[in-house]
Amino acid sequence: MRGKRAKKYRKLMHQYEIQFSFREPYQVLLDSAILQETAQKKIDLVGRLKGVLGGEVKPMITQCDMRHLYNAKPKDEQLILQAKTYERRRCGHHELEEPLSSLECISQCVDPKGSGTNKHRYVVATQDPKIRAALRKIPGVPLVYVSKSVVILEPMAQATEEQREREERAKFKMGLKGRRGGADANQKRKRDDEDEGAQEHGTESIAAESGGDARPQKKKRVKGPKGPNPLSVRKPKKRQADGPREGEAVKPKPAKTNETRQPDENATAASAAEGEELGKRKRKRKHKPKGDGGAAPEEDADTS
Numbered sequence: 528m529r530g531k532r533a534k535k536y537r538k539l540m541h542q543y544e545i546q547f548s549f550r551e552p553y554q555v556l557l558d559s560a561i562l563q564e565t566a567q568k569k570i571d572l573v574g575r576l577k578g579v580l581g582g583e584v585k586p587m588i589t590q591c592d593m594r595h596l597y598n599a600k601p602k603d604e605q606l607i608l609q610a611k612t613y614e615r616r617r618c619g620h621h622e623l624e625e626p627l628s629s630l631e632c633i634s635q636c637v638d639p640k641g642s643g644t645n646k647h648r649y650v651v652a653t654q655d656p657k658i659r660a661a662l663r664k665i666p667g668v669p670l671v672y673v674s675k676s677v678v679i680l681e682p683m684a685q686a687t688e689e690q691r692e693r694e695e696r697a698k699f700k701m702g703l704k705g706r707r708g709g710a711d712a713n714q715k716r717k718r719d720d721e722d723e724g725a726q727e728h729g730t731e732s733i734a735a736e737s738g739g740d741a742r743p744q745k746k747k748r749v750k751g752p753k754g755p756n757p758l759s760v761r762k763p764k765k766r767q768a769d770g771p772r773e774g775e776a777v778k779p780k781p782a783k784t785n786e787t788r789q790p791d792e793n794a795t796a797a798s799a800a801e802g803e804e805l806g807k808r809k810r811k812r813k814h815k816p817k818g819d820g821g822a823a824p825e826e827d828a829d830t831s
């Protein structure tokens with residue numbers, strides 16, 4: 528197997544392992560058609576499967592498919608002997624007078640309850656395109672077939688991809704909720720409400736961020752209208768973390784609350800990047816006893 532394909536398959540199987548808990552040895556249901564095809568072309572199917580799936584393999588055959596091999600018109604005794612060494616999947620159809628078709632039998636083995644889950648985590652190797660089409664609708668069924676003497680692992684089916692995306696989105700949402708619901712954030716919000724300047728902080732920070740470049744786009748991807756909240760909460764955390772503590776400790780002094788307001792008021796006037804520069808200038812000012820806030824950047828230039 529060439530390097531590029533091997534890498535692709537390794538990635539694929541890794542995804543099946545993470546998302547659907549596939550483990551070695553991989554249980555591979557082989558239908559009679561792929562056994563006949565590979566026997567004809569003298570392909571060592573099980574050996575190739577180890578390479579394609581990148582691990583140990585447990586080949587399996589259903590009772591029905593075993594019967595298909597016995598009923599085959601030119602009966603291949605060699606192939607039957609070989610198939611007998613595989614683990615027999617007891618599908619329970621052996622009592623029927625005629626075996627089920629590979630399609631019916633394998634579909635029932637993979638998803639016995641019809642609930643759309645690959646209950647036993649089978650890999651299915653089949654030469655029948657109808658079987659592969661049917662199994663693509665069930666998430667998490669790796670499908671193998673042979674084309675021109677090459678053993679091929681199909682890319683993930685749409686159903687599998689969709690389920691994976693759904694799960695990842697759910698995990699992501701859980702993560703956000705966990706952060707939002709964190710006690711710290713709520714406590715800080717309450718403290719802010721006590722402060723008079725709290726509302727100003729909130730609105731200003733949102734306004735400043737909406738002017739930003741990349742941030743609002745990321746928010747939209749996450750949740751649309753609710754997107755801005757987590758980041759608008761995060762930013763003021765640093766400022767408010769200092770602010771409210773001072774406010775609690777020394778509530779009666781109005782001068783300190785003014786100081787906390789100053790940088791934010793400037794932030795609305797200027798962009799976020801400029802706001803940082805202003806903050807630095809403000810620090811210089813703090814050494815001087817000038818109390819008034821809301822100074823425009825031009826005035827700063829004059830004073831310095």
Ligand SMILES: [Zn+2]
Nearest residue numbers: 591618620632
């Ligand atoms: Zn069966």
